[in-house]
Amino acid sequence: MAPNTNNELFENLKGELRRGSLILAVLAELRTEKYGYTLRKDLADKGMEIDEGTLYPLLRRLESQGLLSSQWREEDKRNKRFYRLSHDGELILCQLLVEWENIDSSLNKILKEQHHGTAKPVPARS
Amino acid sequence: MELLNRYLHAVKFWLPKEQQDDIIAELSEDLRSQIEDRENQLGRKLSDSEIAGLLKQRGRPLLVANRYLPQHSLIGPVLFPIYVLVLKIAAICFLVPRLLVLIGFFIFDPKYHAEGIGGLFVRTWSEAWYGIFITFGVVTLVFAILEQTQAKSGWLEKWDPLKLPKVKDTRRIPRASSVFEVVIGIIAVMWMVEIATSGIVLNQASIRIGLTGTGRGFVWIMTAIALFGVGMSAVNLFRPFWTRGRLAVRVVQDLVSTLVFGLMARAGALIVLSGASIPAAKAVEINATVNTWVSLFVAITGAICAVITIVDLVRLILMKTNRPALLNQVSGTATRLSC
Numbered sequence: 001m002a003p004n005t006n007n008e009l010f011e012n013l014k015g016e017l018r019r020g021s022l023i024l025a026v027l028a029e030l031r032t033e034k035y036g037y038t039l040r041k042d043l044a045d046k047g048m049e050i051d052e053g054t055l056y057p058l059l060r061r062l063e064s065q066g067l068l069s070s071q072w073r074e075e076d077k078r079n080k081r082f083y084r085l086s087h088d089g090e091l092i093l094c095q096l097l098v099e100w101e102n103i104d105s106s107l108n109k110i111l112k113e114q115h116h117g118t119a120k121p122v123p124a125r126s
Numbered sequence: 127m128e129l130l131n132r133y134l135h136a137v138k139f140w141l142p143k144e145q146q147d148d149i150i151a152e153l154s155e156d157l158r159s160q161i162e163d164r165e166n167q168l169g170r171k172l173s174d175s176e177i178a179g180l181l182k183q184r185g186r187p188l189l190v191a192n193r194y195l196p197q198h199s200l201i202g203p204v205l206f207p208i209y210v211l212v213l214k215i216a217a218i219c220f221l222v223p224r225l226l227v228l229i230g231f232f233i234f235d236p237k238y239h240a241e242g243i244g245g246l247f248v249r250t251w252s253e254a255w256y257g258i259f260i261t262f263g264v265v266t267l268v269f270a271i272l273e274q275t276q277a278k279s280g281w282l283e284k285w286d287p288l289k290l291p292k293v294k295d296t297r298r299i300p301r302a303s304s305v306f307e308v309v310i311g312i313i314a315v316m317w318m319v320e321i322a323t324s325g326i327v328l329n330q331a332s333i334r335i336g337l338t339g340t341g342r343g344f345v346w347i348m349t350a351i352a353l354f355g356v357g358m359s360a361v362n363l364f365r366p367f368w369t370r371g372r373l374a375v376r377v378v379q380d381l382v383s384t385l386v387f388g389l390m391a392r393a394g395a396l397i398v399l400s401g402a403s404i405p406a407a408k409a410v411e412i413n414a415t416v417n418t419w420v421s422l423f424v425a426i427t428g429a430i431c432a433v434i435t436i437v438d439l440v441r442l443i444l445m446k447t448n449r450p451a452l453l454n455q456v457s458g459t460a461t462r463l464s465c
């Protein structure tokens with residue numbers, strides 16, 4: 001496989017892998033109220049880069065699903081839209097976190113089995 | 127900030143009316159925050175070209191707006207493979223008969239020779255494009271309707287595994303078709319030997335159809351080919367699987383048949399019509415017309431033979447690549463699973 005194709009494939013797969021976890025990260029981050037720009041910066045600071053074209057439509061979708069609530073408010077002489085997790089959002093987030101831990105532990109088991117069963121070492125997870 | 131306003135205006139154009147103001151207010155705030163951050167880092171105002179750089183990074187207005195819109199497709203990913211398959215079948219059904227007629231006319235009718243095969247293709251295409259366009263449009267329309275109904279009714283999810291078609295082994299030769307070929311072949315050989323030896327196809331009181339010398343020669347050649355075909359079918363009857371060797375022989379047989387039909391179509395008069403009630407002057411005219419039609423029929427048969435040759439050749443090539451038959455794959459998988 002050509003290096004370019006390989007890179008492209010990796011980027012696609014990485015995108016797929018991140019897609020689900022982004023929702024989790026956004027919901028978790030909005031346990032405290034934030035507006036779009038600071039939310040994006042905070043996520044980026046914690047290693048979860050998300051571009052604006054993905055974040056804002058995602059926020060609108062989560063709001064329309066009742067998981068977030070939003071409010072336009074003035075801050076620093078500018079109108080900003082603040083988001084926070086709704087009551088339903090908190091419940092869903094709890095369920096998703098349990099699911100996330102299940103996936104994480106299953107994946108760990110699979111990776112450990114692989115590690116013991118084959119000669120190929122599994123890179124250590126940070 | 128004029129550039130920013132122009133950008134926001136361009137994005138707004140593509141957004142649904144009821145959400146325009148809300149989305150643009152938020153997008154505007156995000157962009158202004160980003161610009162402000164950058165200006166604080168640099169300690170100066172951003173130039174127009176720097177703002178343009180930020181906007182370019184953000185994306186084309188249509189694409190930015192598109193992310194806020196619900197995703198629509200005329201034909202979705204579920205139906206798309208079926209849509210492509212139907213288009214291919216429609217193309218074959220539409221083009222192959224035209225191609226056969228074209229080859230037939232080219233072999234048979236001398237007036238098409240002057241035009242050349244290239245010119246003939248161009249003319250056929252120019253006549254066919256309207257039909258192709260309509261076919262493509264109708265298939266697309268039907269699938270667009272199916273897409274809408276499938277989304278609402280979910281009919282694709284309603285299916286029964288027990289009704290799946292049986293797996294066919296492409297190498298297997300059905301015994302019924304071998305028996306049919308042997309029987310029809312023997313009857314044809316007997317008939318052709320009879321007319322080739324006697325030189326008479328039909329002998330009624332009022333009309334007599336005979337073969338010309340050329341016609342008799344060709345019938346003998348066709349008899350030999352038919353006899354060979356009977357032998358092949360008899361072998362297939364007892365060994366009902368295609369092998370490379372037998373398929374190669376079949377291709378050669380198809381090719382020879384195509385060439386013979388081609389030569390027959392260009393050979394001129396093959397039959398002679400006579401009758402007590404037909405005046406001599408009229409007989410010449412009738413013979414010319416009948417032989418013209420016979421040549422046309424032979425040319426079309428030759429074209430069909432050519433298509434069969436191509437199909438068999440493709441099968442032979444595919445067999446040479448040692449692709450295992452689907453049945454073998456499936457049974458192989460089953461064996462592996464049972465281990």
